[in-house]
Amino acid sequence: MGEMVSVINTVDTSHEDMIHDAQMDYYGTRLATCSSDRSVKIFDVRNGGQILIADLRGHEGPVWQVAWAHPMYGNVLASCSYDRKVIIWKEENGTWEKTHEHTGHDSSVNSVCWAPHDYGLILACGSSDGAISLLTYTGLGQWEVKKINNAHTIGCNAVSWAPAVVPGSLIDQPSGQKPNYIKKFASGGCDNLIKLWKEEEDGQWKEEQKLEAHSDWVRDVAWAPSIGLPTSTIASCSQDGRVFIWTCDDASGNAWSPKLLHKFNDVVWHVSWSITANILAVSGGDNKVTLWKESVDGQWVCISDVNKGQGSVSTSVTEGQQNEQ
Amino acid sequence: MEELDGEPTVTLIPGVNSQKKQMCFDWGPGEMLVCETSFNKKEKSDMMPGCPFIHIIRKNEDVYSQILRKLFNESHGIFVGLQRIEEELTGKSRKTQLVRVSKNYRSVIRACLEEMHQLAIAGKDPASDRQFSIQVSSLSAMELIWNLCEILFIEVAPAGPLLLHLLDWVQLHVCEVDSLSADVLGSENPSKHERFWNLPGNTQTLTELELKWQHWHEGCERHLQDGTFASSPHLESLCKIMLGDEAALLEQKELLSNWYHFLVTRLLYSHPTVKPMDLHFYAQSSLDLFLGGESSPEPLDNILMAAFEFDIHQVIKECSIALSNWWFVAHLTDLLDHCKLLQSHNLYFGSNMREFLLLEYASGLFAHHSLWQLGVDYFDYCPELGRVSLELHIERIPLSTEQKALKVLRVCEQRQMTEQVRSICKILAMKAVRNNRLGSALSWSIRAKDAAFATLVSDRFLRDYCERGCFSDLDLIDNLGPAMMLSDRLTFLGKYREFHRLYGEKRFVDAASLLLSLMTSQIAPRTFWMTLLTDALPLLEQKQVIFSAEQTYELMRCLEDLTSGRPVRGEPDAQQLQDDDVETTKVEMLRLALARNLARSIIKEGSLEGS
Numbered sequence: 001m002g003e004m005v006s007v008i009n010t011v012d013t014s015h016e017d018m019i020h021d022a023q024m025d026y027y028g029t030r031l032a033t034c035s036s037d038r039s040v041k042i043f044d045v046r047n048g049g050q051i052l053i054a055d056l057r058g059h060e061g062p063v064w065q066v067a068w069a070h071p072m073y074g075n076v077l078a079s080c081s082y083d084r085k086v087i088i089w090k091e092e093n094g095t096w097e098k099t100h101e102h103t104g105h106d107s108s109v110n111s112v113c114w115a116p117h118d119y120g121l122i123l124a125c126g127s128s129d130g131a132i133s134l135l136t137y138t139g140l141g142q143w144e145v146k147k148i149n150n151a152h153t154i155g156c157n158a159v160s161w162a163p164a165v166v167p168g169s170l171i172d173q174p175s176g177q178k179p180n181y182i183k184k185f186a187s188g189g190c191d192n193l194i195k196l197w198k199e200e201e202d203g204q205w206k207e208e209q210k211l212e213a214h215s216d217w218v219r220d221v222a223w224a225p226s227i228g229l230p231t232s233t234i235a236s237c238s239q240d241g242r243v244f245i246w247t248c249d250d251a252s253g254n255a256w257s258p259k260l261l262h263k264f265n266d267v268v269w270h271v272s273w274s275i276t277a278n279i280l281a282v283s284g285g286d287n288k289v290t291l292w293k294e295s296v297d298g299q300w301v302c303i304s305d306v307n308k309g310q311g312s313v314s315t316s317v318t319e320g321q322q323n324e325q
Numbered sequence: 326m327e328e329l330d331g332e333p334t335v336t337l338i339p340g341v342n343s344q345k346k347q348m349c350f351d352w353g354p355g356e357m358l359v360c361e362t363s364f365n366k367k368e369k370s371d372m373m374p375g376c377p378f379i380h381i382i383r384k385n386e387d388v389y390s391q392i393l394r395k396l397f398n399e400s401h402g403i404f405v406g407l408q409r410i411e412e413e414l415t416g417k418s419r420k421t422q423l424v425r426v427s428k429n430y431r432s433v434i435r436a437c438l439e440e441m442h443q444l445a446i447a448g449k450d451p452a453s454d455r456q457f458s459i460q461v462s463s464l465s466a467m468e469l470i471w472n473l474c475e476i477l478f479i480e481v482a483p484a485g486p487l488l489l490h491l492l493d494w495v496q497l498h499v500c501e502v503d504s505l506s507a508d509v510l511g512s513e514n515p516s517k518h519e520r521f522w523n524l525p526g527n528t529q530t531l532t533e534l535e536l537k538w539q540h541w542h543e544g545c546e547r548h549l550q551d552g553t554f555a556s557s558p559h560l561e562s563l564c565k566i567m568l569g570d571e572a573a574l575l576e577q578k579e580l581l582s583n584w585y586h587f588l589v590t591r592l593l594y595s596h597p598t599v600k601p602m603d604l605h606f607y608a609q610s611s612l613d614l615f616l617g618g619e620s621s622p623e624p625l626d627n628i629l630m631a632a633f634e635f636d637i638h639q640v641i642k643e644c645s646i647a648l649s650n651w652w653f654v655a656h657l658t659d660l661l662d663h664c665k666l667l668q669s670h671n672l673y674f675g676s677n678m679r680e681f682l683l684l685e686y687a688s689g690l691f692a693h694h695s696l697w698q699l700g701v702d703y704f705d706y707c708p709e710l711g712r713v714s715l716e717l718h719i720e721r722i723p724l725s726t727e728q729k730a731l732k733v734l735r736v737c738e739q740r741q742m743t744e745q746v747r748s749i750c751k752i753l754a755m756k757a758v759r760n761n762r763l764g765s766a767l768s769w770s771i772r773a774k775d776a777a778f779a780t781l782v783s784d785r786f787l788r789d790y791c792e793r794g795c796f797s798d799l800d801l802i803d804n805l806g807p808a809m810m811l812s813d814r815l816t817f818l819g820k821y822r823e824f825h826r827l828y829g830e831k832r833f834v835d836a837a838s839l840l841l842s843l844m845t846s847q848i849a850p851r852t853f854w855m856t857l858l859t860d861a862l863p864l865l866e867q868k869q870v871i872f873s874a875e876q877t878y879e880l881m882r883c884l885e886d887l888t889s890g891r892p893v894r895g896e897p898d899a900q901q902l903q904d905d906d907v908e909t910t911k912v913e914m915l916r917l918a919l920a921r922n923l924a925r926s927i928i929k930e931g932s933l934e935g936s
Contacts, residue, residue: 008356009381022379024353027723031358033379045381072751074759093759117748228713274352276688276717281350281357289350289359 011050013041021065032077034063040079040089042096054096058087064110070117078123080109086125086135100143105129110157115183116164124185126156132187134205148197148205152189157219161185163226184208186234188218194236194246213258216240220270224277235280237268243282245300261292261300279303354721357382390460392440394696399433400656401699407663408706420481423664427475430656431468438464466625467653469498470644473632474657477601479664484600488592495589535598542568569595571614584615585629601635608633637666641678655686680707684714691718701736712740720745724753747773754778763789764798776812783814791856796822817848824860837864837871844883854887858915865918874926881919888912
């Protein structure tokens, strides 16, 4: 599609050092950013504006990632840092404050990801100490911690939750009763593996699957949002320059098969899905962000390259392959 | 499986030109975020400090155009109308109806075109004028293409009338040239031919027509060869033109704005009864002759050529690439699908193509603060992925006002999207609590059927009552109805309020029974018992006996329960009660009142038969 892509807003975050992550909230009205300058900032970006709402200090090292919780829990943001801490911030009476600090890791915490809101307020954190911790809000300012030690040898770089799927029928559950969700998430680590974790009935987390295909550290994993099909899809990227798309058609979730999306010439750091899961964005060491789409015959095609650099901004972005052929 | 037609284009984001920096990227609900970063996670960045800018990028800016909005709105009406009459489209009238729909779409495009054109020549400022001009040519192209598709695919003009339709098409879109010669080439001859053919109520067959035409054509040729026009080069030239001589036609190239004008003119003179299936031969050669190897075909040319070749699929594909938004291909494809054309031309995915395009178009609409409502209907008519796409998009609509929230909820409720309803209500309930609008929070939690939240809000109400001595949002609490059963705490709140009402209405006996039952049925939280017992005091102090002996015993039991020293988490323990002076006084007063009431009630019950 010859769509005009245009920059509609440029937010000057005034971060004094490298920005490591930027996340829009659920509605696209607020932007959270974090940086090596140890701060987390929140901006209101409605209508092309940029108003600094909060400048949150609390970390003692570069902050690697931020993640917004679902709006039904209020305005809640999590951040993780080199300082081994995970901080959960909350907006109360119009001001943002630290509401919880988690210090259970021995090394940099690299990734945080909120679980589907249906499960409650649960945060997964992956750390360079190889462990993954799960923080569950139990009410009245209390958080319960579960830790999976040695999830990945050397370190865990990324965590991503599977979308919520209620097993069995979708009959309206009587209020007050929680349906029996099967909670799962994926993690990627320095052991070149992607692991899938499942919560057992006793509340303990067990490694359900190992996905092996990468030949170097896995840098990011992203579980695609559900579009109602029985297939599950995970994207992974690695130091080895490869991006794989893993799919599982099996309802029991056992048979995962990888498909190589592309081999890049440099480390691939980040993969993320658009909200309807039809486009995958890949950020790599080659200074580009590429957008990929699956065509009907199952092939993944690159639909655009977003490149940083000088030059005009209103070049048409062409989808080279309209192929539902 | 086709090869990639071209390399994907690169979009450059303006930024500091540094070769060392990488790009960080994330999706917003409707936009994309990019910023510079370094992915190498080291404690100290050993390069220059990063750029503090984050760029928010959006595609599909067209959604924001004021004039195009009319296009979107009105075509939405036509689209929905078409889906609805689908079942009624039968037999002969079907084609007529579909042609009418097509013409409706085109008139909407034309209306937009007019407006846009007015703005373009209004001369406000060069930049926006240019913008409008671009839009004008884009819309113009769309109408041109759509019209041709209507003739070839929907109207399915057979040989004979086909040329007339094409003539109309060319006249409508191309012949804006004022020149007299153009008139000669364009308008006069059709009418001449019309008279010749006498089409209205024509009873001649195509073959008869063709014979007549051949006869006339041969006559012309004879005149030319005989040199009848030798004395006048103009007349000779004119005769050649009328014979469809290509060279002669091309000599008048300046009068022919483009190759398809040339094509139609040529056909008019050489093959007026051209059959649809032969069209593409002439089209291709017309294009080649007209361009004469000097220039190459432009996207529009390719699209029209594909149409002449009856390759619907190619038309759609080329349009998708050339045009700046999904509107055109989505609506045209949908219409063609209703004409049952996609299946025959497209073995692999017929209706999937239609759905794919509609989904993309509708998704784009959701980026807009009010056009999303149109998008809903488009999703509704996508049987495979429409519902789930709607579910994903609708939750992301910012609920900036109560009105908007209600609109969104209505959409979800109408489609039984219970999960989304619940989720949205919870979000609104949470927002209301944060802004201290307890009544609102309570309504939302009830609507979300969220027991836990209802309990939370009820607690807040009760706390408020304890602090201020009165209830807020009485209307709401008084009219809870069956919703009261959602949570125990909510039930208690409702019943407690009822107690106050009964007391206000001086229905003391009823009030008393209710009060007691709140405690004995365990609906009242123990933390509230003291308050309830204190509420009983005025009833105990009344002149008439209200609580019966049995009820009094119950009350006493409750009081003892409370003060007996059974520690329960979160409640003031018995020790605390004893130590607190105020509490002690209260307890003593209650004991006294209860004792007195007991005495009176025993006497009363003892002296009157069966009272």
